[in-house]
Amino acid sequence: MNQGSLIVLSGFSGAGKSTVINQVLAQRPEIYFSISFTTRQPREGEVNGVNYNFVTREEFEERIARGEFLEYAQYNGNYYGTSMAVLREKMAQGIDVILDIEVQGAALVREKMPESISGFIVPPSFQDLENRLRGRGTDDEETIQKRLDIARVEAKEVPKYDYIILNDAVENAVAQVFAILDAARCRTQGRMDLLEDFKGE
Ligand code: 5GP
Numbered sequence: 001m002n003q004g005s006l007i008v009l010s011g012f013s014g015a016g017k018s019t020v021i022n023q024v025l026a027q028r029p030e031i032y033f034s035i036s037f038t039t040r041q042p043r044e045g046e047v048n049g050v051n052y053n054f055v056t057r058e059e060f061e062e063r064i065a066r067g068e069f070l071e072y073a074q075y076n077g078n079y080y081g082t083s084m085a086v087l088r089e090k091m092a093q094g095i096d097v098i099l100d101i102e103v104q105g106a107a108l109v110r111e112k113m114p115e116s117i118s119g120f121i122v123p124p125s126f127q128d129l130e131n132r133l134r135g136r137g138t139d140d141e142e143t144i145q146k147r148l149d150i151a152r153v154e155a156k157e158v159p160k161y162d163y164i165i166l167n168d169a170v171e172n173a174v175a176q177v178f179a180i181l182d183a184a185r186c187r188t189q190g191r192m193d194l195l196e197d198f199k200g201e
Contacts, residue, residue, distance in 0.1 A: 002191070004032075004091040005184040006113055008099045008106045009177070010161070011121030012151040014133040020121060020165070020173045021100055027174065031181075032090045032097045037063065040078035053083075071101070071108035080105065096181055103157040110160065117184055119163040121173060126151070 011017035025033055037053045039060050048054050055063075060079045064072060072081030082099055090097050099109065109116055123129045129151060133144045158164065163180055167173040 002094055002185075002193075003115075004093065004095040004097055005181060006087070006091060006097050006099065006109070006116040007177075007181060007184070008101060008109050008116055008118040009121060009165075010101060010103055010106050010118070010154075010157075011165075011167075012123070012129055012154060013147045014129055014136070014151075015121050015123045016132070016167045016170065016173070017100065017121045019170055020167060020177065021098060023170055023174045024098070024177050028178070028181075030095065032086075032095050034082055034087050034097055034099050036080055036082055036099075036101070037069075037072075038078055038080045040076075040080075070112060071105040073102060073104040073108075075102050075104075082109075096184075103154050107157070107160065115189075117163070117180060118161045119165045119177065119180055120158045120161040121165045121167050122158070124166065124168045 009017065009021060021033065025031055035049065035051070035053055037055055037060060039055060039057050040052075042048065042052070042054050046052065046054075057079065060072075060081065063069060063081070063083075068083055068085070069081040070084040070087060072079060074080075080101070082101060082105065087097055087099075099105075101109070106118055110118060123132060126148075130144070130148060133139060133147055139147070163176075165173050165176045165180075
């Protein structure tokens, strides 16, 4: 059986990444979404073991020491990390795995798993991002400016990604993610079994 693909998705805060990923998973429930570990507090409505595995700093650091993470990073004062075990198990079963991680973590995954695919979700423009952040009405001016500053820094990392996913409308972004996953399934390396019968002596 062919290995499942690993697709790493990143995006600016407020660019609609979670909505896109949720739609992808709703339409293709066979895809496995890797549930990260984090030390940040759960937001309202977030469920432990569904959105994240919420742990203390102490537990997170023990997991680092045990070498459990494929990658981890600090973001906004909290640890975030991807556990290796489940991810490898799913991929070995031929299941595609999605990671939702920020740019430092994505760089580590590219290094450790060069066969992985990475995509960065962008809004149509910087102005659009600013409008979306203001439209949510959840952040004060200082937080909005901070998120926009982070976006300017993160933008410098985008050329390292394999794909840019334009989120001008959720359904378009979802279609682009499916196109990437479908193309990954057609890669020569994973399809050489189709040529078994063509081998000469
Ligand atoms: P939030 O706190 O808004 O859920 O996530 C903050 C950032 O952390 C997002 O950019 C998200 O993609 C990233 N993130 C979530 N899980 C992980 C992880 O396991 N590793 C890394 N490196 N980043 C993560």
